[in-house]
Amino acid sequence: MKMVRTVRNRLLAAAIFAAFIASAPKPAHAVSKEIIQLQTQVQQLLDMVQRLQSTMDTRFGVLQNLTQQTADQAKQMSGTVNDLQQKLNAQAEGVNGKVDTVSGQVQSLNDSVDELKTRIAKLDKTLQDMQAQLQNVQAQPAGMPGAAPAPGGPPTNPAMGPAAGPGGQAAAAPAMNQAPPLQETFQSGLRDFNAGHYQVAVSEFQDVLHYYPLDDLAGTAQFYLGEIAYNQKHYDDAISAYNAVLEGFAGNRNASAAQLHKGLALLAVNKRDAGIHELRLLIQRHPRTPEAASARSKLNGMGVRITTAAR
16 A cells, blocks of 8 residues: 555656646747657656546545455454353353252262261161170070079079178179260360360260260261371371271261361371372262362362262
């Protein structure tokens, strides 16, 4: 475009110069043949300039039309892209909503399965205790009132029970240990744990496990035993305690925290693959919990791709 303007300007200058020469005063004698030729050439130049100007105007109009069409198409394309982006965003939101719904359903299903496992474990423990009691009853028929005395043993009286031993006093059966109150024992262990009195807290939590193995607080007591070992950096003991929570008290509310700390304990003892597997399993089973968020952050910090492991 700039070159066209330059050519046009030069032609105009030449035409003006030629017109100036043609209009210069002429001698009185007749116009020579050369002057006539020069005027003819000037006129031709003027005609060429006019045709060039007309051609440039036409092409400029075409260029303006093309530019306008391009701008309209770009605007239309921008609108199409915006519409497509909105549709994609809407679809992404819908997919995210479905993923969240599925995640919630999966977590609910896992919680139900864990609760069922806990109930089955408690029922199995109850059956084992009943079987042990039955075996004890069947193994002690001689001690029952009215039973025949064992050979060489002291005579028995059905009304009075076992005969008196030396000194005239009856042989007393060993007294059973009285179970401590559940709530008081657990709360006392929790206070000692928070105060850092770990040795005392261990004894109290173990009492809860010993005397109330089927109660829900037993699973929580087992979790705190793992926490005590973890805080003291006894990672192998902590892993064992967390395994007891996950296997025997899978429906406990501290199960996700137990799995998180188990994974961290495995990493602390240089069991990288096992620790990563445990953290991924936590994300799969409890995807919407704060513990799962901590597991994701830990894996991201390690540069590990987060994928859900198969159960």
